Amino acid sequence: xxxxxxxxxxxxxxxxxxxxxxxxxxxxxxxxxxxxxxxxxxxxxxxxxxxxxxxxxxxxxxxxxxxxxxxxxxxxxxxxxxxxxxxxxxxxxxxxxxxxxxxxxxxxxxxxxxxxxxxxxxxxxxxxxxxxxxxxxxxxxxxxxxxxxxxxxxxxxxxxxxxxxxxxxxxxxxxxxxxxx
Amino acid sequence: xxxxxxxxxxxxxxxxxxxxxxxxxxxxxxxxxxxxxxxxxxxxxxxxxxxxxxxxxxxxxxxxxxxxxxxxxxxxxxxxxxxxxxxxxxxxxxxxxxxxxxxxxxxxxxxxxxxxxxxxxxxxxxxxxxxxxxxxxxxxxxxxxxxxxxxxxxxxxxxxxxxxxxxxxxxxxxxxxxxxxxxxxxxxxxxxxxxxxxxxxxxxxxxxxxxxxxxxxxxxxxxxxxxxxxxxxxxxxxxxxxxxxxxxxxxxxxxxxxxxxxxxxxxxxxxxxxxxxxxxxxxxxxxxxxxxxxxxxxxxxxxxxxxxxxxxxxxxxxxxxxxxxxxxxxxxxxxxxxxxxxxxxxxxxxx
Amino acid sequence: xxxxxxxxxxxxxxxxxxxxxxxxxxxxxxxxxxxxxxxxxxxxxxxxxxxxxxxxxxxxxxxxxxxxxxxxxxxxxxxxxxxxxxxxxxxxxxxxxxxxxxxxxxxxxxxxxxxxxxxxxxxxxxxxxxxxxxxxxxxxxxxxxxxxxxxxxxxxxxxxxxxxxxxxxxxxxxxxxxxxxxxxxxxxxxxxxxxxxxxxxxxxxxxxxxxxxxxxxxxxxxxxxxxxxxxxxxxxxxxxxxxxxxxxxxxxxxxxxxxxxxxxxxxxxxxxxxxxxxxxxx
Numbered sequence: 001x002x003x004x005x006x007x008x009x010x011x012x013x014x015x016x017x018x019x020x021x022x023x024x025x026x027x028x029x030x031x032x033x034x035x036x037x038x039x040x041x042x043x044x045x046x047x048x049x050x051x052x053x054x055x056x057x058x059x060x061x062x063x064x065x066x067x068x069x070x071x072x073x074x075x076x077x078x079x080x081x082x083x084x085x086x087x088x089x090x091x092x093x094x095x096x097x098x099x100x101x102x103x104x105x106x107x108x109x110x111x112x113x114x115x116x117x118x119x120x121x122x123x124x125x126x127x128x129x130x131x132x133x134x135x136x137x138x139x140x141x142x143x144x145x146x147x148x149x150x151x152x153x154x155x156x157x158x159x160x161x162x163x164x165x166x167x168x169x170x171x172x173x174x175x176x177x178x179x180x181x
Numbered sequence: 182x183x184x185x186x187x188x189x190x191x192x193x194x195x196x197x198x199x200x201x202x203x204x205x206x207x208x209x210x211x212x213x214x215x216x217x218x219x220x221x222x223x224x225x226x227x228x229x230x231x232x233x234x235x236x237x238x239x240x241x242x243x244x245x246x247x248x249x250x251x252x253x254x255x256x257x258x259x260x261x262x263x264x265x266x267x268x269x270x271x272x273x274x275x276x277x278x279x280x281x282x283x284x285x286x287x288x289x290x291x292x293x294x295x296x297x298x299x300x301x302x303x304x305x306x307x308x309x310x311x312x313x314x315x316x317x318x319x320x321x322x323x324x325x326x327x328x329x330x331x332x333x334x335x336x337x338x339x340x341x342x343x344x345x346x347x348x349x350x351x352x353x354x355x356x357x358x359x360x361x362x363x364x365x366x367x368x369x370x371x372x373x374x375x376x377x378x379x380x381x382x383x384x385x386x387x388x389x390x391x392x393x394x395x396x397x398x399x400x401x402x403x404x405x406x407x408x409x410x411x412x413x414x415x416x417x418x419x420x421x422x423x424x425x426x427x428x429x430x431x432x433x434x435x436x437x438x439x440x441x442x443x444x445x446x447x448x449x450x451x452x453x454x455x456x457x458x459x460x461x462x463x464x465x466x467x468x469x470x471x472x473x474x475x476x477x478x479x480x481x482x483x484x485x486x487x488x489x490x491x492x493x494x495x496x497x498x499x500x501x502x503x504x505x506x507x508x509x510x511x512x513x514x515x516x517x518x519x520x521x522x523x524x525x526x527x528x529x530x531x532x
Numbered sequence: 533x534x535x536x537x538x539x540x541x542x543x544x545x546x547x548x549x550x551x552x553x554x555x556x557x558x559x560x561x562x563x564x565x566x567x568x569x570x571x572x573x574x575x576x577x578x579x580x581x582x583x584x585x586x587x588x589x590x591x592x593x594x595x596x597x598x599x600x601x602x603x604x605x606x607x608x609x610x611x612x613x614x615x616x617x618x619x620x621x622x623x624x625x626x627x628x629x630x631x632x633x634x635x636x637x638x639x640x641x642x643x644x645x646x647x648x649x650x651x652x653x654x655x656x657x658x659x660x661x662x663x664x665x666x667x668x669x670x671x672x673x674x675x676x677x678x679x680x681x682x683x684x685x686x687x688x689x690x691x692x693x694x695x696x697x698x699x700x701x702x703x704x705x706x707x708x709x710x711x712x713x714x715x716x717x718x719x720x721x722x723x724x725x726x727x728x729x730x731x732x733x734x735x736x737x738x739x740x741x742x743x744x745x746x747x748x749x750x751x752x753x754x755x756x757x758x759x760x761x762x763x764x765x766x767x768x769x770x771x772x773x774x775x776x777x778x779x780x781x782x783x784x785x786x787x788x789x790x791x792x793x794x795x796x797x798x799x800x801x802x803x804x805x806x807x808x809x810x811x812x813x814x
Contacts, residue, residue, distance in 0.1 A: 010545035014597040017557050021595065022654075024564045025738045025753045052561075054554050087558075106682045110562040110571045132567050132714055133753035135736070156716060160565040173565035175714065175753075189616040260577040265549065361572035361747040364675050491673055501582050501745045505662070508583025511614055512607045514788050515644045515803055519706035519725035521789065522773050527700050 004037030005075045006050055016051045023162065023171035028129045028138030030122055030170045038075075040067035044164035045090060045116050052114070053078040053088055060101070062091025065118075083113075090116040093143040098151075101159055109156040112174075119143070122165040131176040139181060140170055148178035204249045218242035227428075227457025228252055232499065233259030234358065234377045236427045236456050253379075253499050260500055264358070271353075273421055275409045277431050277454070278335055282407035284458075287336045289400050289435055295333035300406060301458070336403035337433050337450060344435065344448040345478075364491050371473055371494065375466045376455050378497030384461060386487040387468035395485035397471045399451060402435035406458050430455045432463040436471050441479055449478055469493065546593040547625040552576055556594035556749070560740065563751035568713030569681070570664050570748040578744065585618055585643060586744030588660035592641050595656060595740070596622065601629045603637035608645035608786065608803035615643070632806050644707075646728040648785050648807040651737035653754065659722040661743035664750065666710040666720040686718050689761065697766050709768075712759045719750065719758075726760065727772045727786045733758035775800040780811035 006012040012035040019031040036046030049072060053059055058081035061069060072078060083089060083100035096115060104112035119141070126141040127148075140163070142148065151158045151174055158174030172178070205212065219226055219242035229241040233256045241259060248254035284300025287293050299305075313319065337344055354369035357377075366374070375383060390397055408428050412421040432453040439446060451471025453463035472487035474480075482488055496502060544550065552574075559573040578586040596602070602622055606615040610632040618641060622628050631637050634649040643660040651657060663669075667677045670688045680686065689710060696704040709726035713719050721732055722741060732739065732752060739752040752758060762768035776783045778799040785807060787800040802808035 009550055011598050013550065013553070014545065014595075015599070017553075018595065018597050021557075021560060021564065021738070024561050025751075026653075052554060052558055054551060056551075056555070057558070107678050108572075109566050109569060110559070112562070114558075114561065132756040133564075135755045156566050156569060158565075160561065173753075175565065175567065189611045189613045190620070193613055193616060257577075257581070261579040264577040265543065267549070358574075358577075360574050363572070491675060495674075500577065504582025504584065504586075505745055506583075507581060508662070511584065511643075512612055513644070513723075515607045515725055515786070516707040516723050518773065518787070518789055518803075519727070519771075522771060523702075523704060523706040526771070527702065527704070530701050 002074060004039075004046065004071060006035050009050075013051045016047045019169065020048060020051060020162065020171070023169055024133075024160070024173055026133045026138075027131065027172050027176045028124065028134060028140045028170060030124060030140075030168050032167050033169060034167060038068050038071045040065050041071075041090070042118055042164045043167040044162075044169040045118055046071075047167075048116055048162055048164065048169065049076055049078070049088070049090070055079070057087045058085045060086035060089040060091075060113075062089075062095035064095055065091060086113045088114050088116065090118070092118045098147060098159070103151075103154055103157040103159055106157070109158075112157065112159055114160045114162065116162045116164055117143070119163050119165040122163055122168045122170055126181055128179045128181050129172070129176050130179075133173070134176070140172070142172070142178060145178050145180050148172065148176070152177060204247070213246060215239065215242040215246050218245050224458060225250075225252060225255075227459050228380060228462070229255045229259055231456040231459045231462060232256045232377050232379065233263065234456075235259050235263040253503050257500050257503075270413055272411045272413050272424070275411060275427070275429070277405070277409055277429065278333075280333065280405055280407040280409045280429065280431070282333050282405050284406040284460075285333055285403070287401070287403045289402050290336060290339070293334075293336050293339065333405070335433065337435065340402075340435070340448060342447070344450060345438065345444075347450070362494060364494070366490060366494060368470075368474070368477075371490065372452065372454070372466075372470060374494045374497055375453070375469055376462075378466075379499035379502065380459070380462045380465070382497055382499070382502075383465040383469055386472075386493060387465035389485065390468050390472045390487045395472045395475070395483055395488045397451070397468065398437040399434040399468050399471060400436075401464060401467075402433045402450065404430070404432045404460055404464065406430045406460065428457050430458055430460050430463040432460070432467045434464075434467040434471060438478065449474070543625055545598075545626055546596045546622070546628075547579075548576065548590065548593045552590075553594045556590055559749045560591065560594060560751065563740070563749045564738070564753050566717075567752055567756050568711075568717030568719040568750060570743075570750045572747055573749050575744045575747040580617070580621070582745035583662060584614060585641070585660035587742030587746075587749070588641050588643070588658050588744075589618060589621065589742075590744060591658050591740050591742035591749060592622065592639060593626075595639060595658070596626050596628060598626070598628070600638045601631050601636055603631050603634065603640045603806075604642075605640065605645060605647070605804075605806075606643040607788070608647070609805040611805065633810075634804075634806050644723050644725075645786070645803060646724055646731045648782075648802070648804040649810075651731075651735055653736045655737040657737050657739045659724075659739065659741045661720070661722045661741045661746075661748070663708075664720055664741065664743040664746050664748040666708075666718050681717060684716070686712075689718060690763075693761060694763065697763070703762070703766060703768075706771075710761050712761060713752065714757050715759075718761070719752075721758075725772070725786055726768070727770045729758075729760045729768070730770050773800055777802045777808060777811075780808045782808070782811055 016033050019033050023031050033044050033047040036050050038046035053076040055077040057078050059078040060083045083097050101113035123141045124139050127145045129138045161172040163170045219238050226238050226241045244255035244258040285298040357373045408426045410423045410426050413424050414421045434451040436449045438449040451467035453466030455463045469487050475488050559571045563571045604615045604619040606612040634647045639656045641658040665677050671677050693703050707725045708723040711719050736754050741750045760768040773787045779801050785802045788803045791798050
C-alpha cells in the first residue's frame with residue numbers, strides 16, 4: 001500500500017502535469033505517463049491523482065474501485081466525498097453518476113468537477129472533436145457522444161474529463177464539440 | 182552605430198554589491214547585531230511580526246537589519262520566508278482572558294478587577310528628545326513589585342447583556358494566505374486581513390471614522406498587552422500541550438448602538454488583535470472592524486471608505502500595494518511607444 | 533539542519549512547494565477548460581515583489597519540467613533587468629536550461645510582448661499580468677465585474693470604446709486592448725501592444741496568463757478564436773510605428789523608439805531582440 005507513488009515527486013509530478021495540461025489544451029491528443037502503480041487503477045489514473053489530488057480536494061471514487069481507496073488516502077490525503085462535493089471523480093464510464101457532479105456556478109464556472117474516466121483502451125478513432133485546442137478536428141475513442149454534447153451545451157458551466165487506459169491519457173474540456181464520426 | 186543596451190546581469194550584481202555596502206555603512210562604526218535590534222528596537226520587530234504574520238522576533242530582527250530599517254521591506258522578507266514554511270498543524274485558539282498582562286487599561290471604567298496597568302507606554306512621556314541616549318552605557322531599571330498571578334478578566338464581560346454577544350463557533354475559519362480572497366468576506370477573514378494590514382493604512386481608515394466618515398462612537402473598553410500560552414492538540418497524546426508563548430495586543434472597543442424593533446438598546450464592539458506590543462494598530466483594527474460590521478448590525482451604508490469591505494480588504498496589504506506601486510518604475514517602453522504612436526496618429530488626423 | 537539556515541539550494545524544485553504547485557495546476561486546467569475566464573487561485577508571496585511578475589513566475593514554476601528550455605523576455609528583450617532576474621531565479625531553483633532563441637524555447641515567460649517569430653505546437657507562452665480584469669477601469673469592484681462576466685454584460689466596454697471614437701475619432705486604447713474569446717468572455721490580453729493582438733487568435737502555442745497580486749489565472753488554448761473588440765465602421769487595426777528597424781531593416785516588427793543624442797535624434801529598433809539578432813546574422 002505504501003508502494004506505487006512517485007519516487008521523485010517534484011520532478012515526476014511536473015512531467016506528469018505537463019502531459020495532463022497538454023492533453024487538456026489539445027483535446028484528443030494521447031499522452032503517455034509513468035510513475036504510479038496503484039491497485040485497481042490504471043497507471044495514468046494513478047499519475048493524475050498523485051499530480052492533482054491532495055488534502056484540500058474532495059474525491060469521489062466509484063464503488064467498484066474501492067480497492068484503490070487506501071492507496072489514494074496514503075499517497076494524496078484526499079477526502080472521499082459524495083459526487084455533489086467532488087472536485088475530482090474517478091470511475092469507469094457506466095459507474096459515473098454524471099448528473100450529480102458539480103458543473104460550477106454561473107459566477108464561478110471553475111468550481112466544477114474533473115472526471116477521470118477509466119477506459120479499456122484509448123485510441124485516436126471514433127467521435128469527431130472540434131473546438132479550442134484543436135486546429136481542424138481530432139478523433140478520440142469516447143464512450144459515447146450525447147453526454148458530451150449536453151455537457152458542452154452548458155458552457156461556460158460543465159464537467160471536464162480525463163480518459164485513462166494503462167499508461168495513456170487524453171482529455172476533453174467542456175469546450176469541445178463532440179459529434180459522431 | 183547603435184548597440185542595444187546589454188549587461189543587465191552585471192548591472193544587477195553590481196547593484197546588489199553596492200546595496201550591501203550601503204547597508205553596512207561606515208565600517209568604522211560597530212556593526213549592529215540582530216540581538217541588539219531584537220532587544221532595543223522591539224517595537225519595530227513587533228510591527229514586522231504583526232504585518233509579516235510570523236511570530237519570530239529573531240527573524241524579524243534579521244529582516245530589519247537586512248532591509249536597512251525599511252520596515253515594509255522587512256515585512257516582505259518575512260512574508261516570503263513564511264510562505265515556504267510547512268504547516269505542521271493549527272494551535273487551539275489562544276485564551277486572552279488568561280493573558281499575563283504587562284499593560285492593561287480601560288477607558289470605560291475607573292477601576293476594574295485586575296486593575297489599570299500602565300505598563301511600558303509612551304503615553305505620558307513628554308516628547309522631548311532625551312540627549313542622554315546619545316551617550317552609551319546606561320541600563321535603566323524600573324521599580325517592580327513581587328509578581329502575583331493576577332486574574333485579569335475582560336472588561337466587556339462586566340457589561341453583561343448590555344453589550345451584544347458575539348457568535349461563537351468552532352468552525353475552522355478560512356485562511357487568507359491559502360485561499361484566494363472571495364467577497365463578501367466573513368468577519369474572521371476581515372480580521373485576518375486587518376491584523377496583517379498596513380499600520381498606516383488601517384490607522385488612516387480608523388481616524389476617518391472618528392472624524393465622521395462612518396462614525397461609530399468607540400470607547401476603548403479594554404486594551405491589554407501581554408503573553409499568552411499557545412497550545413496544540415496532539416492527537417497521539419489525546420490532550421493539548423503548550424508549545425510556546427506569544428506576546429499579543431488586544432483591543433476591544435465598546436460602541437454605541439441604538440437597538441432595533443427586535444433587539445433592546447445595547448452596546449456593540451469592535452475587535453483588534455495583533456502580534457507583539459502594537460497598540461496603535463490594535464486600536465485602529467478595532468475601529469475599522471466595527472465600521473465594516475454595518476450590514477450585520479443593521480446600520481446605514483454612508484459610503485465611507487472604512488465601511489467598504491472590498492475597498493479596505495483589497496488595499497490593506499502593504500506588500501501588495503508597494504509591489505504594484507513600485508512596478509511602474511520597471512520598463513514600459515512597449516506600452517509607452519504604443520501610446521506615443523497613437524497620440525501622433527490622432528494629431529495627424531486632427532491636422 | 534536548522535530551518536533558519538535554509539538557503540536557496542534547499543528550496544523545492546522550481547521553488548514552490550508541492551501543495552502550492554498542485555493548487556496552481558488545478559487552476560491551470562480549469563483555465564484551459566474555460567478559455568478567457570479568470571480562475572481565482574491562492575497566489576503565494578514570492579521572493580520578488582508583486583507587480584514584478586509573481587503571477588507569471590508561479591505559472592511557470594507550476595509548468596516547468598527538468599527537460600524544459602526556458603526563455604524570459606521583458607519588453608521583447610532577453611536582457612532587460614527583470615527578465616534577467618526571473619531567468620536567473622529559475623536557473624537557480626530549477627536548474628533549467630535557458631535560451632534567448634524563441635524557436636528553441638519550450639516555455640517563454642513574457643512581459644508586454646508576444647515574440648515576432650511564429651510560435652509552434654508544444655510551446656507555452658506565459659504572460660505576466662498586472663490587472664487581469666478587462667472591465668476594472670470601467671468598474672473597480674470585483675463583485676460587480678464578476679456579475680458582468682456571468683451575465684455577459686459587456687455593454688460598458690463597448691460604450692467606452694465608442695466614446696473614444698466620438699472624442700478622438702478612433703479607439704484610444706493602444707495596449708492591453710480587450711478581446712473576446714470564443715464568443716464568450718471578454719479578456720485582458722495583458723499590456724501587450726495591440727500590434728500583438730492578432731497573434732492571440734489561432735496560435736498553435738498554449739498561452740497562460742498569471743496575475744499574482746490579483747490572484748487570477750486564465751488561458752488561451754492553442755487554436756482558440758480571439759477577436760479584438762471593434763466596430764464595423766471602426767475596425768480593429770494592429771498598428772505600429774511607421775518605420776523600419778534601423779538595425780535589421782524589418783518593416784513588420786514592433787519597434788522601440790530610442791533617443792540617440794541631446795538634439796533628440798531618434799531611431800527605431802526591433803523590440804524583439806532575438807528576432808532582430810537572427811535577421812542581422814542572416
